[in-house]
Amino acid sequence: MTDETPTTPVTSADVARHANVSQSAVSRTFTPGASVSPKMREKILKAAAELGYRPNALARAMISGRSRLIAMLVAYLDNQFYPLMLEQLSRKLQASGYQVLLFMTEPGDQDEVVSRILQYQVEGIVMATATLSSELARECARTGIPVVMFNRYVATSPASSVTSDNIEGGRLVADFLVRGGHERIGFVAGAEDSSTNRDREAGFYKGLAEHGQTVFERVIGGYTFEGAGDAARRLFSRPDRPDAVFVANDHMAFSVMDVIRAEFGLRVPEDVSVVGYDDVPQASWKGYDLTTVSQFGAGMIDTTATILLEQIETAAVRKRAAVLPAKLIVRGSARLPQGQ
Amino acid sequence: MTDETPTTPVTSADVARHANVSQSAVSRTFTPGASVSPKMREKILKAAAELGYRPNALARAMISGRSRLIAMLVAYLDNQFYPLMLEQLSRKLQASGYQVLLFMTEPGDQDEVVSRILQYQVEGIVMATATLSSELARECARTGIPVVMFNRYVATSPASSVTSDNIEGGRLVADFLVRGGHERIGFVAGAEDSSTNRDREAGFYKGLAEHGQTVFERVIGGYTFEGAGDAARRLFSRPDRPDAVFVANDHMAFSVMDVIRAEFGLRVPEDVSVVGYDDVPQASWKGYDLTTVSQFGAGMIDTTATILLEQIETAAVRKRAAVLPAKLIVRGSARLPQGQ
DNA sequence: CTGAAAGCGCTTACAG
């Protein structure tokens, strides 16, 4: 039988006692790059294994000032765009030795949450929900905690941001739909106060204008599945219904397609073309086969991780606003331009 | 102008100095239930606000032995079942004063990850991916950290588990399909070594047997979208194709439906009935309208949170295996039994 | 390379 297993956690002092060395030596053995002789290291490792020792990450964080914790703020996980970014970003950060502390936000409590985050001494913050208040942004800047807003930005904020080129994306969609011969093109907006919606919409209108068109009708879906369904009902209740709809994100586009097909008996794309934005995995499912604008290929995740880690590791936080290329992904939910 | 804002974090000692009180008094002011006179509390709160003080959660965790951190292990976030459970469980835990530390696992490194988790002094672990090795389970038990396996179980493990009644769920599906007049009922399995798949399959076979039927053919989808598509191709390539398919989860069922309809030109449910398991939100999307078995209504999230918090707060960890009722959700992807 | 000692920012008996 081995030693009696203790019921209280094993500390470096326990290991030191067991191996007959100093506590500092134990600590060095578990600190990459610290100087310990091979003989001592081996003896300590053996003792540690026997006792089942594991360094206390909290104590390490305290004394070193490095928690290796990154906070991620997310509002909803039902739009597949966010779980996927959460998964990919988490893997990247884990691979670099960091861990993700997850914060689900409720509408409106942003600052309260950020305050809680700060208590955990996180080394960086990713905001994939709403935006940081200017007050908190200032506080983060003061303490040198980098903040990256993911898929959103605030021009006047000191926080960095990573977005796709939403203006160009919106423009691409307008161009594609007009060239596809559509003449009554509607728009289902997301949340009106989001930078992403603003830019997609602005680019879309710009694209329409380039062809001498304007939006046929604009309704608000609020980025929710239900909201988008209601918006679609409004849009298609009038007799002169649109012949195409640009929906501000895929998650809403699925709902719009459901309503168009199931409630109005219209075919997509024969009667109505639908285009979304994000290119979430479901967009390629045959049940929807949604033409959309890709945000994943563009490296938003990589860029977010890079900005964050660079600023953490150099301890130099300065605002960066990365805008990545938008790419139209043509599938079957919208009529194609001639010759394409 | 207010005081110069310090570049170094504000500590309780700073606040104490500023307010001319002891550091203990500051600590008490921020400890719910500790005794401080209203006058002193007010003075301290004022000083804290002026300096922008926030208690250091790590230091608090260290000294009190309570990190208020719960680890959640997840493998993939593309099956909507998991993001949703992550969202709901996180909200519950946050509301109770805990935070979720997220760990994305790679295939096979389970134990390495759990070891890393333990370093963070988490107070509880939720495993929504694979299962805990018996060694680590023993270690968690030793240190008194409750572990709940979510949507899976290991009979011989000391870890608790929360599942739906997968055997009954499988049986319900078989019964429903046979009563719907199907005679060649196929099965698309998930991962063969998962308890969930095992039980759903066993219940399904049992249900078939009750009607004197056996499975028409069984293929393996491995719980992935691609794997399920390939499985469906195998299943439908033979001339005497099935007239119904039970797919071990919704995520795979969508893929199966895509293949059936897009590649084999079959109609659902006119030519083939499809039934899934989980009742993820997409199952109710009109593009699929999937008949399935609900796992959400059954309170798996609530039960998981309850077990976890109860064991943390009473410091009494004992194995619990909660099995919640399964409920068939009838939609349009499967032919209905007569008179239903 | 090694050990004794200080200190990270807190909580919590212990006296008063």
Add this chain to the structure above:
DNA sequence: CTGAAAGCGCTTACAG
């Protein structure tokens, strides 16, 4: 109710 002091488990100069 309040303050001085010990201590949580580490890392990291500082001597040797």
